[in-house]
Amino acid sequence: MKYLLVQEDEDGVERLWGRCAGVEGLFVEPVPLPREVLILRGCRPEGPLRDALAEPGLLPRGLGDVSVEVLDGDDSVQWWTLVDAVVVAHRPHPDDPARHDIVLGAGVRNDDTWLARLEAPRFDLFAGTTVAAAPMGRCTDVEGLFGPRADPAPVPLELIGCEAVEPLLEGTQRPRRWARGWADLLVLDRHGAVMASRPVGLDVSGARPSVLGDGLEDVTLTDGGDDRPSPAVRPVWEKWYEGAPTEPHTWAPYDARGRAEWLELTTRGWRAPLSGPDRSGGEHHLDGRFVTDVPGLHCAIAEALLGPGRYFGREWNAFKDCLGGGFGVAPPFTLVWHDADVARRALAEVVEDPEGRLTYFEEIVRLLERRGVTVVLR
Structure with a gap:
């Protein structure tokens, strides 16, 4: 057995849910975010964003990932990432020619949110997502940032040759009525030591006798989690x-x-x-x-x-x-x-x-x- 499925209880004790000989779907590329159109209203651009506007003949122009810090008064309350942002078009802001309304295309990811309702937000832009991110300007609004978004469809994970124990055994027998939160998939090296751990959902969407026999099952978990390594x-x-x-x-x-x-x-x-x-x-x-x-x-x-x-x-x-x-x-x-x-x-x-x-x-x-x-x- 190369994998253990465990869940930690309220006291921090790990409870074994199953042992597996193999796993299919552990290595997957992340599901790409859908592209969206956003408008930076009343923007004073700096750095790479200012450079992009200086040469309108070269649009569209990629900016890479852009961080958006949302401030309410003096408090930083939200962080967003505009993934692979591209400047599509821009024009002077109607009320202030020194500012710009800038049309971006990007994938949108919400990184941290502390407040749901904002009284007087402002928006600071940064080039990149690390502590070295350079300022790119400030805007009065980012139109489209707070729109509703559907969660991406989960990518399943197959447990091959699984020896399920209670309570996972119950889930394999009645998968449609089964919902038990999340657990950790522990990956063992050839010596039996834990070399990695990844969170996986415990919703079972199917189970069948394993080709490995000996009473083992192949179990399909509906959601194999977002924290999976790339095949690369x-x-x-x-x-x-x-x-x-x-x-x-x-x-x-x-x-x-x-x-x-x-x-x-x-x-x-x-x-x-x-x-x-x-x-x-x-x-x-x-x-x-x-x-x-x-x-x-x-x-x-x-x-x-x-x-x-x-x-x-x-x-x-x-x-x-x-x-x-x-x-x-x-x-x-x-x-x-x-x-x-x-x-x-x-x-x-x-x-x-x-x-x-x-x-x-x-x-x-x-x-x-x-x-x-x-x-x-x-």
Whole structure:
């Protein structure tokens, strides 16, 4: 059995619902958002948006993902993402020629909402969805943003050769009357250790005797969840299936997407409690030959501090948290960064701080030094 289906009760205790020999549909591409037309009313454009309006002959013009922060007074109350936004057309705003009404095409995703009703909203735009997102302007309204949207149809998941136990067994016998919320699908490596976990819906839409026999069933879950890896990162999972990595640089052959998935797997693969307090002091050596992107940087730092396959943050904020302690190593210590120029050149265009214009590489070095780490660049 390679998969376990478990549900956590109110006391945090995991209850087994079934064991499965295989799963079909674990790796899927996300369902694309439908394209919509939105109008940025009374907009004062900045940055890439201003550049797009400066050359109307080149429209339509892509902006990439655009973040929309909705403010009510001084309070930030909502975040939206306009996925793959494209400037289609624009014209001067009727009441103020210095402003613009801009027609965009985009997929619309609601990221965070704290208030349902807004008294006096305003809308700030940012290029991208990370903390490095640069301002793109401010608008008085985003027409079409709050329109009703149907949830995308769920993508099912097939549990192959499933040994169901109560209460899942009841669901396989009467699937149409079955609705039991969500559970976790635990993925086991070849040694039986949990290498990953993904949430799945427990609604059963079908069950039949499995071709594997021995009283097993093939069970169809109506909704396999949104947090499923892409088929493009399947080789990373296959590598981890062999067991938690023990050799350095095993992540290096993968592209940025694969390395990001590698970091995702480290969060579950090394979740066991620490055997003792954080280690401080001493000298750690970072092999910088393969640090050609942001995920690679975090793979290399974690490996330098804790060893292959270990977790020490997968992006800026998580890395900052890890430096605060509780993850095996804490400052002060010395980090000798070999071949640092590889990362300096590769991340020269990756800017974490739009105001200060420091690159991601420079920000990481500055953060380490601020937290008491002696960084030696070689």
